[in-house]
Amino acid sequence: MEQQTDNFLNFPRITLAGLKGGSGKTIVSLALCRLFTQKGLKVKPFKKGPDYIDAKWLSLATGHNTSNLDPFLFPTQKVKSLFWSYAGDFDLALIEGNRGLFDGKDVQGSYSTAELARILECPVVLVMDCTKMTRTSAAVVLGCRMFEKDLNMAGVILNRTAGERHRTITRSSIERYTDIPVLGALPKLAANPIPERHMGLISDQEHQGQEGIFDQICRVVSECVDLDKVFEAASQAPPVKDDVLEKVPEISSPRPGPTIGVVRDKALWFYYQENLDDLERHGAKLVDLSLLCKGSWPEIHGLYLGGGFPETMAQALDENNPVRSRLKILAQEGLPIYAECGGFMYLAESLEYENRCFSMSGILPLRTKLFPRPQGHGYVQAIVVRQNPFFPVGTRITGHEFHYSRCIPVPEGLDFCFQLQRGVGIDKGLDGLVYRNVLAGYTHIHSFGARGWASNFVRAARIYLDFKKNGQGTCPDIVCC
Incomplete structure (x- = not known):
């Protein structure tokens, strides 16, 4: 829940990002949202970029409407206004990124997930596909850590690992050569729990048995990711002065309308x-x-x-x-x-x-x-x-x-x-x-x-x-x- 002292707002918030589309960040985001909700936290989900399907699944995971955030679709001040207006009543805000962490409209990475994280002063957890990669993963993490200034890289979750030996070498390499903590290591799943079609994940409207899907991904993530460390990473988010934030007006209808x-x-x-x-x-x-x-x-x-x-x-x-x-x-x-x-x-x-x-x-x-x-x-x-x-x-x-x-x-x-x-x-x-x-x-x-x-x-x-x-x-x- 938002804490307010001396005109400062402060509450845990975190951005889940990937190295590219299809890295597994949606499955991890959905599982974390559901697991923290099951722990009794009130979780506000956000989706970076113009995405309806992932957003709907995030809403199902938490029981709360997902809001989309995008520095291209609306100005920076509006991004802040929407985020702080809607997230301030929650115990945790979780933002699922899109594409790769630094991928944006142009060579400068305009409107990227990294830019959004900086705008909101939000710690980033990288979900990294480790298929056929061990020590190289440390170089990748170190490169992401140093690529842009003022980006708070708070942790990494290894995804699609092949076995215990693979996980041990990869985790040890990252911990030895970087200062980024490994928050978990997920195995390869036999199949995507949520089927896909040409525009992404199949919608909840068309897929039955959503609770079974959540049970499956939550079981894997709860066994392989340290939830306490993820929440600690989210709690690294700094306080923000509320006197510079324009809140979204409340809904009120002064007279009967159409x-x-x-x-x-x-x-x-x-x-x-x-x-x-x-x-x-x-x-x-x-x-x-x-x-x-x-x-x-x-x-x-x-x-x-x-x-x-x-x-x-x-x-x-x-x-x-x-x-x-x-x-x-x-x-x-x-x-x-x-x-x-x-x-x-x-x-x-x-x-x-x-x-x-x-x-x-x-x-x-x-x-x-x-x-x-x-x-x-x-x-x-x-x-x-x-x-x-x-x-x-x-x-x-x-x-x-x-x-x-x-x-x-x-x-x-x-x-x-x-x-x-x-x-x-x-x-x-x-x-x-x-x-x-x-x-x-x-x-x-x-x-x-x-x-x-x-x-x-x-x-x-x-x-x-x-x-x-x-x-x-x-x-x-x-x-x-």
């Missing part, structure tokens, strides 16, 4: 919790909806379609004609709809997957197709160039994309509002397709890096609500001012 539907089912479930909190903070009432259920929907005045895996549920989406028809009518009536990636794919006419073509809602006049390799993957920088309900023209947006689908082909004469300075988007550096009060594209945004998105979304929903209240029928196109 209802915004959020689709959360097995097809679409990629959302940043902060985006949803921001909508509520600006007065929206959120209701969960499904594109897969055939029952009626409550009255809504806006709709948020996040990302996900619509291809895995394509046949069910196709067969649910009542929802597809209802949504098309709502879009024609001027319902404000914001759709990202998988949500954008659902708004198209069709989705082609594994040589089969499935009907989608037909709101947007294009078709999408899944390919074996990513068609867009990485950070996005955009400028808004066309009027829409959610962003004023001239707004600069940061976001990210990760999609194996693309449009085939892209018709001429479509209205795009995002001109990408970085990223792929829908077509030729364009993204954010506008139709009536719909804005849809491959770009995912985080509300902390998309100024005004939440307030403008709620404003548009309120305008739609007022038209419905007054019996004026179709809502006109809404322009963000």
